[in-house]
Amino acid sequence: MLDQFRALSGGIAAKLLLAFLVLTFAVWGIGDMVRHPGSNITVATVGDEDISAREFDHALRQTVEQLQQSLGGQYSPGLLKELQVPRHVARQLVDQRLIQLESRSIGLVPSDADVARRIRSNPAFQNEQGKFDKARFEAILQNQGITEKIYVGQLRRDMASALLLDTLSAAVPDFDEAARTLYAAQEQRRTATFYHLRPSLITDVPNPTEAEANAYYQAHQAAFTVPEYRRVSYVTFSAASLPGKPETVPVEELKRMYADQISEFHRPERREVEQLLYDSRDKAEKAEALLKSGKNAEQAAREIPVLNKGGLSLGKVDKNGIIDAAADKVFALKPGQFTAPIKSPFGWHVFIVSAIDPPSVTPFSEVRPQIEKEALQRDADDALNQFANRLQDALAGGATLAEAAHDLGLALKTAGPFDRQGVAQAGGEAGGIPDLDKFIDTAFSTDEKSQSSLMTARKGVYYLLQDDGITPSHVKPAAEVMAQITAGWQQQEREKKLAALAQNIAAQFASPATRAAAVAAYHLTPEEATIKRSSQTAGDLPLPPPLIASVFARKADEATPAFPLQDGSWALAVAGQTIPAPPPDGQALGAIRQKLKTTVESELMDQYADYLARKYPVSINTSALQRLQP
Numbered sequence: 186m187l188d189q190f191r192a193l194s195g196g197i198a199a200k201l202l203l204a205f206l207v208l209t210f211a212v213w214g215i216g217d218m219v220r221h222p223g224s225n226i227t228v229a230t231v232g233d234e235d236i237s238a239r240e241f242d243h244a245l246r247q248t249v250e251q252l253q254q255s256l257g258g259q260y261s262p263g264l265l266k267e268l269q270v271p272r273h274v275a276r277q278l279v280d281q282r283l284i285q286l287e288s289r290s291i292g293l294v295p296s297d298a299d300v301a302r303r304i305r306s307n308p309a310f311q312n313e314q315g316k317f318d319k320a321r322f323e324a325i326l327q328n329q330g331i332t333e334k335i336y337v338g339q340l341r342r343d344m345a346s347a348l349l350l351d352t353l354s355a356a357v358p359d360f361d362e363a364a365r366t367l368y369a370a371q372e373q374r375r376t377a378t379f380y381h382l383r384p385s386l387i388t389d390v391p392n393p394t395e396a397e398a399n400a401y402y403q404a405h406q407a408a409f410t411v412p413e414y415r416r417v418s419y420v421t422f423s424a425a426s427l428p429g430k431p432e433t434v435p436v437e438e439l440k441r442m443y444a445d446q447i448s449e450f451h452r453p454e455r456r457e458v459e460q461l462l463y464d465s466r467d468k469a470e471k472a473e474a475l476l477k478s479g480k481n482a483e484q485a486a487r488e489i490p491v492l493n494k495g496g497l498s499l500g501k502v503d504k505n506g507i508i509d510a511a512a513d514k515v516f517a518l519k520p521g522q523f524t525a526p527i528k529s530p531f532g533w534h535v536f537i538v539s540a541i542d543p544p545s546v547t548p549f550s551e552v553r554p555q556i557e558k559e560a561l562q563r564d565a566d567d568a569l570n571q572f573a574n575r576l577q578d579a580l581a582g583g584a585t586l587a588e589a590a591h592d593l594g595l596a597l598k599t600a601g602p603f604d605r606q607g608v609a610q611a612g613g614e615a616g617g618i619p620d621l622d623k624f625i626d627t628a629f630s631t632d633e634k635s636q637s638s639l640m641t642a643r644k645g646v647y648y649l650l651q652d653d654g655i656t657p658s659h660v661k662p663a664a665e666v667m668a669q670i671t672a673g674w675q676q677q678e679r680e681k682k683l684a685a686l687a688q689n690i691a692a693q694f695a696s697p698a699t700r701a702a703a704v705a706a707y708h709l710t711p712e713e714a715t716i717k718r719s720s721q722t723a724g725d726l727p728l729p730p731p732l733i734a735s736v737f738a739r740k741a742d743e744a745t746p747a748f749p750l751q752d753g754s755w756a757l758a759v760a761g762q763t764i765p766a767p768p769p770d771g772q773a774l775g776a777i778r779q780k781l782k783t784t785v786e787s788e789l790m791d792q793y794a795d796y797l798a799r800k801y802p803v804s805i806n807t808s809a810l811q812r813l814q815p
Contacts, residue, residue, distance in 0.1 A: 226809050228275060231282040232801035236275075238809060245274045275810055280790075281346070283797040288345035295344040300337060301530035303344060319462050319531065320496020332505050337530065353793060357785050364777040365769065371718055371777075372766030377736045379712040379723045382690060382747065382755040386707060387682045393674040401674040402663045408673065409666050413658040414602035414610050415628045418586055419650035420576075420595040421619070424565040427572055434560040442556050443549050450547040455501045457540035458515060461486055462493040462532050469526035469533035476523050482537050492532055501542060511536055573639055573647060580636050586651040602656060605629055610656070621648050628652065680753055687747035687755035694744035694757060715764070726756060736760050 226238035248270060256264075265271065295303075304310060305317040309325060312318040326336055393401065402409065443450070459482040463469045468489050475485040482497050491497070504512050511527045515536045518524065523537040572593070579589035590597040600617035602610040607618055607625055618624065621642040631637040631652045639649050663670065693703035703709070714723035718737060722728055727750055735745035739760035747757040 226806075228806055228809050229279055229282075230802075230804040230806075231279055232286045234282055234286070236278050236282060241275060241278060241810075244278055245271055248274050271810065275805070279798075279803055279805075280794045283794060283801055283803075284346045284349055285342050286801050287797055288349045289342075291349075293345040293348050295341055295348070297530040300341055300344065301532075303340065304337075304531070317492065318496070319493030323496065323499065333508055334505070350790075353789055354786050357782050357789065360778050360781040360785075361774075363781060364774050367777050367781075368769045368774060369766045372769075372773075373737070374715050374717050374764040374766075375736055376713070376715050376761030376764070377723070377758045378761065379714060379726055379728075379756060379758045380690075380694075380704070380709045381712070381726050382683065382687050382707075382709070382757070384679055384683055384753055386686060387679045390675045390678050390682070392671055397674060398667070398670050399663065401677070402666075402670050405673060406660050409661045409663075409669065411656075411659055411661060412604040413629070414604055414656040416599070416601035416653040416655075417628050417631075417650045418597055418599045418653055419619070419624075419648055420586065420590045420597055421621070421646055421648045422569075422572065422595060423644070423646045424569045425645070427565075427568055434557050434564070439553060439556050439560060440549060442560060443552065446556075447546065450552055452542075452545045452547060453503045454516070454544050455503050455542040456516065456538050457501055457542075458499045458507070459497045459537045459539065460493065460499060461489075461491050461497070461535040461537075463489070463526075463535075464492060464532050466526055466528070466533050469535055472535050473523070473526060476535070476537065485535075507536070508534070569647070576649065577639060580649075586636055586649070599653070601628075602654075603628075619648070621646065624648070624650070676753075683753070683755060684749070687749075687757070691744065691747040691757050694759065697742060700744065700759070727751070728756075732756060732758065 227235045228238055228241045229236040249265065252264070252270070304322065308315075310317055310322040312321065323333070326333060461469070461472045461482060463472065472485045472489045472491075475488060476482070480488070486494070486497055499506065504516055507515050508527075508529050510529055511524060511534060514524050514527065515538060518536075518538040520538055520540055523535055526533045526535055528534075576589055576593060576595075579592065580586065584592070587597050589595075598617065598619070600619070603618060603625070604610075605625060609616065621640070623640065624642075627637050627640055628650060631650065633652050633655045636651045637649055639647055641647055690703050690707065690709075693699045704711070712724045712726055714720075716723060716728065716733060716736065718733060720728055720733060729748055729750060732745060732748040735748070736758050737760075739745060741760060741762060743760050745758045745760070747755045749755055
């Protein structure tokens, strides 16, 4: 399975995605996972670490959002499957974890000073003057729902990974001479005279004999095959559509739920904390002296200017909201007391405690809306399950879908006939096909005159369908499609004759002595053009790469072979003058060098990831990955 992952991504786009994950994960990736501790499903195990379903889902949503922004109107959900985006994301998470494990194994640990410099230089944490703003930093972390400790730890790991990747990239040369050689080849031009050999050159295609028509019919059965069509009836329902769903929950039931979940409503001790942050111990000690003299935090900050101007207050925080080096000391203080200067990666801190909220339990009145919402959702789910069981029991008891729908008050709808692509039997889109996940697949996997399993779709909608009739796939009789057989056979013969004629003309073009006669005999129109190796057309004539390569391989006045074009026509050319590439500019050479460097880096990263996957065991939970894909 891992080999399949590697085959999916072996290019530059995959490495760019990996870089995106590494660079953005620390600031914007952790918060969602911390705020929403998810299921315990494991998508992959790398070494001794798991990649959770929550982590995969978050990375996938980030990537989808990037695609939507980049592609705009060209984006569609089907594109995710076509590009195998979920598998790319899973592969990049595996590679990211491999790099983290290896950087830890070889002892790449950024210093506190390096981590602090990275944070201070992050524009997201800087004020309008371009200076680090501690208050903004804390506000962003609070908005993301993560603590400073978690953020710094993840950033340190990401920096170690980036350092390892940078070390690998540093081994790649600059490719200066190779870039010049490629530039000279890419920018070299060539004059040429092109000739388009169209199907209209062939005028003597007869009708097929009976034997020829029958042979063509037998060899092209797929062209005359009618696909299988299905007609279905179906019902849909959801919790919101069920009659008699409860709108309220008795208060006694809510209180019982509150008592059962009381541990969830315990509040840890919280403290109202202010801090003074300085870039030196000397300043912090002077501020401490001012506090000892009776000054408050705001007065001390004015006299000894702090780094966190406008953000002295941390608000009410529990122990996890204070940096590790200070947490125990801050929570040992009484109201009005302050700490001695404490060093962290961000500077020197003095913390002041102004008030203490002791541990408590959130009262029932505050959490009643939350509990009632959970209870209503639980009751709705129970009602939905009971309704689904009633429907399935009715069908198991021999009722038709129409009878069960009538008894349960469901609207019975129909769709089809349609084929596996959702196309109606008469052509065009089949009416009545609902926008429900895997509806067509379910229809074609259900036996005739039978019901499907109960299926789930987006937004909590359930559906169940019944196959009402199958029109089997069949080959149309030859007599019914004889006009198509004749046209197809004639097209096939015309292509054969044109291919033979193109080779004959190319042979005549090989000698200048017979070239003019061929041009006149077949009324060929010359198309003069100057092309580069990257050219795609000469006037209105499309140029296939083999034809362009042949032009550049010929001496002046030599003709190329004839090459087929996608529309069934052919083309050849007579090479002319060679025009050397103009002197390169720095920008052009730089772009080629960068492309070469990126290509080699990509290959190097692939090989290194393969090595790490052998060093650290990788296990992919394919069933979980399949379930989590959109």
